[in-house]
Amino acid sequence: MNRAQAEAFLRALAAANPAPETELHFRDAFTLLVAVALSAQxxxxxxxxxxxxxxxAAATPAAMVALGVQGVAPHIRRIGLWQGKARNVVAMSQLLLDRHGGEVPNDxxxxxxxxxVGRKTANVVLNVAFGQETMAVDTHIFRLGNRTGLAPGKTPRQVEDGLMKRCPPDMLRDAHHWLILHGRYICKARAPECWRCPAVAQCLFPQKVLAPPAR
Incomplete structure (x- = not known):
C-alpha cells in the first residue's frame, strides 16, 4: 500500500473502534511494564x-524485589515461560530502583x-504510559502488515518501519491498538473473517474470505 491507501485502511478501522485501548490490566507505568513483559508468548x-x-502482592518495584522470584512464581505459574519471567520481573524491578529511583524511564x-524488555515491550510502554508515537509489532501486527499489504516486511522491525512511514501522524498513537485488536478478533491467523472487516475494501489480501463458512 501507499500512504493514501494505508490511511484509508486505518481510517476504516478507526471508524469501527474510535477509542482503542490495550486489553492488559495495569495501574501505572510500572504495572504496565510488568504486564507487557509477562505477555510474551x-x-x-x-x-x-x-x-x-x-x-x-507487589505493585511497586520495591515490593516486587521484596517478594522475590520465589514469591512472584506462584502468581504467574500458569503463563508461558514463567520461570524466566519471574526472574526478569524481579531483576527489572531491582534495576529500576538502582538506576531510576524506582521510576519507569520514558526512554x-x-x-x-x-x-x-525488548523493542516491542518498550514501544508499548512508551506509547501507552507516556503517550509517545511508537508502533509495537507483535505477531498479530506482523501478520497484518504482510497479509493486507499495509507494511510488508521479513522482520518485525521492517514492518514497524513501514507502518511508521505510512501511518498519518495523528493516527500513530492509536494505530498499534487498532491493528492488534483487528488481528486478534477479525484478521485471525488461520481463518481471517473478512466478511466482518471494516477495511476489507482497502485490504490487498488476494484470498479474502467474504462469507462465513456454512454450518
Missing part, C-alpha cells in the same frame, strides 16, 4: 489473571536495558 487474558493477584534505550 501468552494471551492478555492469561496475563490479566496472573497480575490480578501479583499486583495485589527507549533505558527501557531496553532492563531484563526481559
Amino acid at each position: 501468552t494471551t492478555d487474558v492469561a496475563v490479566n489473571k496472573a497480575t490480578a493477584t501479583l499486583f495485589e 527507549r534505550a533505558a527501557l531496553e536495558a532492563l531484563p526481559g
